[in-house]
Amino acid sequence: MASPASLELIRVTKRYGSTVAVEAIDLKIPAGTYCCLLGPSGCGKTSTLRMIAGHEEVSEGDIVLGGHNVTDLPPARRGTAMMFQSYALFPHLSVLDNVAFALKMRGASRAERHDRARGLLSLVAMEAYAERRPAQLSGGQQQRVALARALMTEPQILLLDEPLSALDPFLRVKMRAELKRLQRELGMTFIHVTHAQEEAMALADLVVLMNEGHIEQQGSPREVFHRPRTEFVAGFIGGHNVIGVGAGRVAIRADRLRLERLAGEGAGAGALLATVRDVEYQGTVVQTTATMAGGDELVVVTPEHAFDREPLEPGARVAVRWEPEDAHALA
Numbered sequence: 001m002a003s004p005a006s007l008e009l010i011r012v013t014k015r016y017g018s019t020v021a022v023e024a025i026d027l028k029i030p031a032g033t034y035c036c037l038l039g040p041s042g043c044g045k046t047s048t049l050r051m052i053a054g055h056e057e058v059s060e061g062d063i064v065l066g067g068h069n070v071t072d073l074p075p076a077r078r079g080t081a082m083m084f085q086s087y088a089l090f091p092h093l094s095v096l097d098n099v100a101f102a103l104k105m106r107g108a109s110r111a112e113r114h115d116r117a118r119g120l121l122s123l124v125a126m127e128a129y130a131e132r133r134p135a136q137l138s139g140g141q142q143q144r145v146a147l148a149r150a151l152m153t154e155p156q157i158l159l160l161d162e163p164l165s166a167l168d169p170f171l172r173v174k175m176r177a178e179l180k181r182l183q184r185e186l187g188m189t190f191i192h193v194t195h196a197q198e199e200a201m202a203l204a205d206l207v208v209l210m211n212e213g214h215i216e217q218q219g220s221p222r223e224v225f226h227r228p229r230t231e232f233v234a235g236f237i238g239g240h241n242v243i244g245v246g247a248g249r250v251a252i253r254a255d256r257l258r259l260e261r262l263a264g265e266g267a268g269a270g271a272l273l274a275t276v277r278d279v280e281y282q283g284t285v286v287q288t289t290a291t292m293a294g295g296d297e298l299v300v301v302t303p304e305h306a307f308d309r310e311p312l313e314p315g316a317r318v319a320v321r322w323e324p325e326d327a328h329a330l331a
Helices: 045-053 095-105 110-123 139-151 169-186 197-203 221-226 231-237 304-309
Strands: 007-016 019-029 034-038 060-065 080-083 157-161 189-194 206-211 214-219 240-245 248-253 258-261 272-281 285-292 297-303 317-321
Touching: 007 045, 019 045, 019 060, 019 206, 019 214, 034 045, 034 197, 045 060, 045 080, 045 157, 045 189, 080 139, 095 110, 095 139, 110 139, 139 169, 169 189, 169 197, 189 197, 197 221, 206 221, 206 231, 214 221, 214 231, 221 231, 231 240, 231 248, 240 297, 258 297, 285 304, 285 317, 297 304
Parallel strands: 034 189, 034 206, 080 157, 157 189
Antiparallel strands: 007 019, 007 060, 206 214, 240 248, 258 317, 272 285, 272 317, 285 297
């Protein structure tokens, strides 16, 4: 397997006519990193991935892979391989020949390409299915075959375009663990596009959250979750409430807020007045939605045992409290 490579995007822009999909982004991804490009539909993450792969031309800027400028190189000469969202397996070929196809196109002998393909199928636990056709496989099995095929050319960077989106929720969790395990074993640089926050948190060493063609924030999953820089990040990552305090706004995690039933009229110093709108039991926690005086809603997550000591019901008037150190100022 080829050595992993670092990747750097320098002021990279992508325009489609008069529409700017990606605008002057700078990004450094160290070799051997699992990076997730995260964001809503239309944020520019897929355009960014396709520019890295060479499937879209760069309007401005440079792409540097392993110290070499690959901006104008065709996909086959970049040292990258892409695993597509649809898997794009050839229905008329066996699993073995699907994986071996890239080496066939390079003129490798049948014995050589099949030997290499069987080794990769063993790596993804699919060697027993080598003679089957794609239609005879489950979604998760097809994904493993597509992954083996992408690794056939020994890329320095593997690009994954929403590879888990076609799977059911249970299989999605199982397969993301397999992806992370494989990336660690290979030591390869993975760049993975997703719109699912939980997926990015579980997989990534580096999360790059995009919004309207810009990088809104990048960092480790813990850093992005615990210290969102903007209201967009706090809202998209989830688990936070954005509350106006004085002349500014702060983000406070839902599990760091406390609700106390009001006995009188006032909430007291350092608290906000609110009315419980909904209470939802979620197993180990209870999620309470409350409406503040101005109409804004906030979500509070309380451990089940703590909620049971002081249960609340819709319509209850409450004081909302938090510790000062739990409020994170937003830009």
